[in-house]
Amino acid sequence: MASNGNNVAKAKYESKMPPFYYKPTFLDCQLLREQWIRAKYERKEFIHSEKQEPYSAGYREGFLWKRGRDNGQFLSRKFVLSEREGALKYFNKNDAKEPKAIMKIEHLNATFQPAKIGNPHGLQITYLKDNSTRNIFVYHEDGKEIVDWFNAIRAARFHYLQVAFPGASDVDLVPKLSRNYLKEGYMEKTGPKQTEGFKKRWFTMDDRRLMYFKDPLVR
Incomplete structure (x- = not known):
């Protein structure tokens, strides 16, 4: 940066940044800001496209700690995000054939809520069920993992909106991928x-x- 300037460095380290990847501001939580810096400079994810696979492949499967409805305890649950099926699902048991909930990508929103959830990696996922707004609260011990889930949800919504609104530009679609509460x-x-x-x-x-x-x- 000292020899070439900020614009040259930005052009290099963000040269292949996908439009759906969330670029945090100073208002965002520490986790998002830290992982943005690590992704950009340490892992060089926006120079090498192959390093973006964890959140851009259109399919993601793994375990997150989910808060229970009745007792408030966080339990490990299997989550599957599939662009092809147009949904995020979670299962109460590892070998369960039917998901406990199916959350359509069309209505999905994710926002980091560390203070509310009581965990620095806490993520709130909102969806519609029977025309009512439902929430689930999850986290992962690994900060990169939960941020990858967040960006995978944004990627899935981006690709859904590209199909739903074929004439829209990336600039029009990106603000619709996820939102924080006003x-x-x-x-x-x-x-x-x-x-x-x-x-x-x-x-x-x-x-x-x-x-x-x-x-x-x-x-």
Whole structure:
């Protein structure tokens, strides 16, 4: 950088960066910023395309720690992301033939939530089921692994949107791959009759949707 300048270095180390790969800002969590630096300079993933296979192949299978719905414990679960099937699935047992949940790539969103989940590698995955928003909370001990999962989801959505909107440019599609919530936090609310007492609820502003949950980690 001292001899050639920042623009020359950027042109080299980002020469083959795929459009779907998330480029963090100073507002993002430490994990995303660290893995971006390691991917760019240490592993040189955006110089050598073959090093992008873990998140660009269109298929990914592995184990993530998933938070249970009832007891809140994190248990190891098998996850499979398939562009061909258009879905992310997870299985409660390693040898299970049927998945516990099928999350369509069309409606999938992933956002890092380390503070909410209580883990520096915590990832929240949101999807639609029966026209209702559902959440699952996962992490992986290895920071690279969970960031690879995050970018694999973005890659799958990018390729889905390319087919759904063939005339759209990469610049148009990239903002639709994943999104952070505009605002989250507790507010007090009454029931629909406005005669009940106020109760503390977790509110989320997601794009144009305002939703509330009993607590931040409700599915």
